[in-house]
Amino acid sequence: MLEYKFDTQLLIEGNNLSEDAINEYITKNIEGDCLLAVGDEDLIKVHFHTNTPWRVLEYCASLGDIYDVVIENMERQENGLQG
Incomplete structure (x- = not known):
């Protein structure tokens, strides 16, 4: 069993964004x-x-516009199901 279940990916578009922050x-x-x-x-x-x-x-939405949001259930993927 995975410790963290969801693979979360997205893009943030904004002004003065900081990778470090x-x-x-x-x-x-x-x-x-x-x-x-x-x-x-x-x-x-x-x-x-x-x-x-x-x-x-x-x-992330508090920082700017978010889009291309993908949330995949890695536990389902591990079990051979669609994530």
Whole structure:
């Protein structure tokens, strides 16, 4: 069984975005692993494994427009089902 069930991916479009600030906030406030937040001050891609993807969405939406949101259930995928 996986420790973190949901693979959460999205793009944030905004102004003055900071990879470091996003990494720091998510690391300190949302339990999970495999965090990637990469991009520039206008567009950041976030990838994170967590059991609470709604918290990632809520935080990222507070920073700008979010889109290309993908949340996959890795536990289902591990069992050969569609995620």
